[in-house]
Amino acid sequence: MSNLLTIQGLTKKYGSNTALNNINLSIAPGHITGLLGPNGSGKTTLIKTICGLLVPNSGTISVDGNPVGIESKKIISYLPDCTCLDDSMTITAIVKTFKYFFEDFDTERAYEMLSNLSIDTKARFKTLSKGTKEKVQLILAMSRRAKLYLLDEPIGGVDPAAREYIINTIMNNYDPSASIIISTHLISDVEQLMDDAIFLQNGQVKLHKPVDDIRDEYGKSLDEYFREVYRC
Amino acid sequence: MLKKLINYELKKTSKIMIPACFISLIYSILCGVQILHSYAGYNDHSLNDFGDYFGETSFYVYLPMIFAATILLTVRYYKSLYASEGYFAFTLPASISNIISSKIIVGFIWEIATILSITVGLFSTIAFNKNVTLKDCCLNDFVSELLIAFVVWAIVYYSTLYLSVTIGRLWSKHIIIGTFLSLQVMLAVLLFGLIIVNSILYNVLTTTIITLIFYSICAIIAFFLINYINILITKKTLNLE
Amino acid sequence: MPWNLNSDSPIFLQITDYIKNDIVLGRYKSGDKLPSVRDLAVEAGVNPNTMQRALSNLEQTGLVHSERTSGRFITEDENIIKELKTSLVNKQIEEFFINMKKLGLNEEEILQLVSDFAGK
Numbered sequence: 183m184s185n186l187l188t189i190q191g192l193t194k195k196y197g198s199n200t201a202l203n204n205i206n207l208s209i210a211p212g213h214i215t216g217l218l219g220p221n222g223s224g225k226t227t228l229i230k231t232i233c234g235l236l237v238p239n240s241g242t243i244s245v246d247g248n249p250v251g252i253e254s255k256k257i258i259s260y261l262p263d264c265t266c267l268d269d270s271m272t273i274t275a276i277v278k279t280f281k282y283f284f285e286d287f288d289t290e291r292a293y294e295m296l297s298n299l300s301i302d303t304k305a306r307f308k309t310l311s312k313g314t315k316e317k318v319q320l321i322l323a324m325s326r327r328a329k330l331y332l333l334d335e336p337i338g339g340v341d342p343a344a345r346e347y348i349i350n351t352i353m354n355n356y357d358p359s360a361s362i363i364i365s366t367h368l369i370s371d372v373e374q375l376m377d378d379a380i381f382l383q384n385g386q387v388k389l390h391k392p393v394d395d396i397r398d399e400y401g402k403s404l405d406e407y408f409r410e411v412y413r414c
Numbered sequence: 415m416l417k418k419l420i421n422y423e424l425k426k427t428s429k430i431m432i433p434a435c436f437i438s439l440i441y442s443i444l445c446g447v448q449i450l451h452s453y454a455g456y457n458d459h460s461l462n463d464f465g466d467y468f469g470e471t472s473f474y475v476y477l478p479m480i481f482a483a484t485i486l487l488t489v490r491y492y493k494s495l496y497a498s499e500g501y502f503a504f505t506l507p508a509s510i511s512n513i514i515s516s517k518i519i520v521g522f523i524w525e526i527a528t529i530l531s532i533t534v535g536l537f538s539t540i541a542f543n544k545n546v547t548l549k550d551c552c553l554n555d556f557v558s559e560l561l562i563a564f565v566v567w568a569i570v571y572y573s574t575l576y577l578s579v580t581i582g583r584l585w586s587k588h589i590i591i592g593t594f595l596s597l598q599v600m601l602a603v604l605l606f607g608l609i610i611v612n613s614i615l616y617n618v619l620t621t622t623i624i625t626l627i628f629y630s631i632c633a634i635i636a637f638f639l640i641n642y643i644n645i646l647i648t649k650k651t652l653n654l655e
Numbered sequence: 656m657p658w659n660l661n662s663d664s665p666i667f668l669q670i671t672d673y674i675k676n677d678i679v680l681g682r683y684k685s686g687d688k689l690p691s692v693r694d695l696a697v698e699a700g701v702n703p704n705t706m707q708r709a710l711s712n713l714e715q716t717g718l719v720h721s722e723r724t725s726g727r728f729i730t731e732d733e734n735i736i737k738e739l740k741t742s743l744v745n746k747q748i749e750e751f752f753i754n755m756k757k758l759g760l761n762e763e764e765i766l767q768l769v770s771d772f773a774g775k
Contacts, residue, residue, distance in 0.1 A: 196653075230654065233504075233505050234504060234505065234652075235500075235501065235653075235654040236652065236653050236654065237650065237651070237652050237653065251509070252415075252507050252508060253507075255505055255508075256507040258505070260501070260505050262498075262501045264498050264501070266498045266499055266500075266501035266502045267499070267502060268426075268499060268502075279422070282418060283415075283422075283506050283507070283508075284506075284507065
């Protein structure tokens with residue numbers, strides 16, 4: 183089975199600072215991979231580069247056989263770490279906009295999730311609380327029938343009850359032909375969701391293993407092992 | 415996808431621009447009425463003063479409005495591409511050329527809409543008056559020079575602004591100053607270009623019509639060049655934080 | 656309701672034990688069809704790949720076998736199930752004895768306490 187995401191020799195520098203240093207990575211379809219590392223390790227930079235928001239200095243990225251461009255963007259669903267939508271729009275208008283631009287957007291599913299989380303679709307985005315805004319953005323990202331989901335801190339500002347709903351949603355929408363990359367600090371909450379983990383440090387891949395192998399080898403949970411590896 | 419982007423952009427900017435066109439229309443009707451009114455007592459049909467008259471009132475009323483609309487559209491260009499909304503814009507399944515082009519095309523559409531509003535407003539009042547003919551208005555030398563300058567400027571207007579933003583944002587600490595400076599440089603270059611063209615082809619550019627057509631062609635070439643450069647720079651320097 | 660799984664040790668092994676328990680308890684009888692990987696994963700609250708690994712593991716023990724298109728079934732062989740029960744019971748007994756000995760008791764004392772307890 184050919185890989186969904188193949189990265190070779192990816193390097194990104196900001197002046198003298200090297201954010202990504204010769205990254206090599208492959209991810210097969212049907213995996214939920216945790217992208218983990220301390221702040222500044224390059225997680226967000228890596229994700230943005232795959233999305234096409236940053237131009238790398240060198241290296242290649244291939245998403246389901248496509249380089250970064252229109253075809254790759256069609257099959258990537260990105261959840262950014264910040265709010266990236268026009269505040270003044272109502273949620274209904276935003277959903278319509280997503281459907282307008284993305285063919286694979288599942289409107290029914292979006293409304294179902296919005297009602298399950300009791301979010302008023304007539305509200306304007308800017309009137310929502312921070313946590314609700316994050317939930318909405320996550321729902322929008324998960325309503326796409328994409329091949330590669332890149333979720334940057336999907337449950338960061340969300341309350342624990344909603345977190346469980348979100349994690350269950352991600353699990354329920356599991357599609358063996360798609361893959362999800364979750365970049366997060368809240369490892370213990372999301373551990374059970376992941377089957378692979380990537381540890382980044384100083385812009386390099388330190389480790390890329392199935393999570394159960396890590397538990398087996400080190401006799402610890404992913405969260406504990408992470409703390410050990412990145413101890414200050 | 416380009417059509418979709420244009421539609422979307424039009425909807426988003428219509429909140430500012432439709433009122434602007436409407437105000438332009440009303441204002442130019444009023445202007446037309448006032449011109450006729452002040453000329454009612456004159457037997458002289460010369461409209462040399464038309465230029466001065468329009469210029470004076472524009473300065474205090476109309477130009478600020480156009481200025482405001484321009485600023486708003488330029489700010490929108492920046493916000494929708496390089497602020498947090500840029501995350502949405504550049505993850506859309508569209509090429510960067512299409513994304514930028516849609517904004518330029520929409521800017522151009524609104525320009526034409528505004529110009530039409532003014533033209534319709536002015537000439538609707540003037541045309542209905544028996545004492546003044548359209549010929550008097552258009553073939554006057556000063557007006558024709560103004561017209562040529564206006565047409566040339568209109569063709570490249572938003573393109574130069576948007577390219578200034580693209581260049582200005584490269585100076586990340588002082589984006590506004592950067593934009594302003596690059597705009598000045600660009601306008602200077604364009605003006606210089608026009609002067610050179612004028613001095614070289616001075617013998618050929620005899621009548622107003624020929625000059626108008628010729629300068630318009632130059633402006634159109636400049637239009638495509640400016641936008642090509644804009645798209646090129648955007649592609650190479652896309653680094654959304 | 657996710658299963659009670661611990662993040663400290665490989666989850667697929669814990670799942671295997673959990674399902675073994677279910678078999679012994681009679682939740683899954685011999686010849687029964689197991690739910691699909693996805694359904695089990697959702698029930699357990701784990702990644703489907705992890706569940707897949709657990710089920711493959713179970714297949715190796717002979718407790719479960721898969722029919723190509725119809726899914727996974729519990730073995731029809733009653734003996735294997737009996738053996739499983741026996742081994743689980745023995746494991747508990749072994750652990751019990753180890754723990755009791757840690758409390759300083761010898762075998763006679765343990766047996767006495769057990770029959771006293773059972774008598775109540």
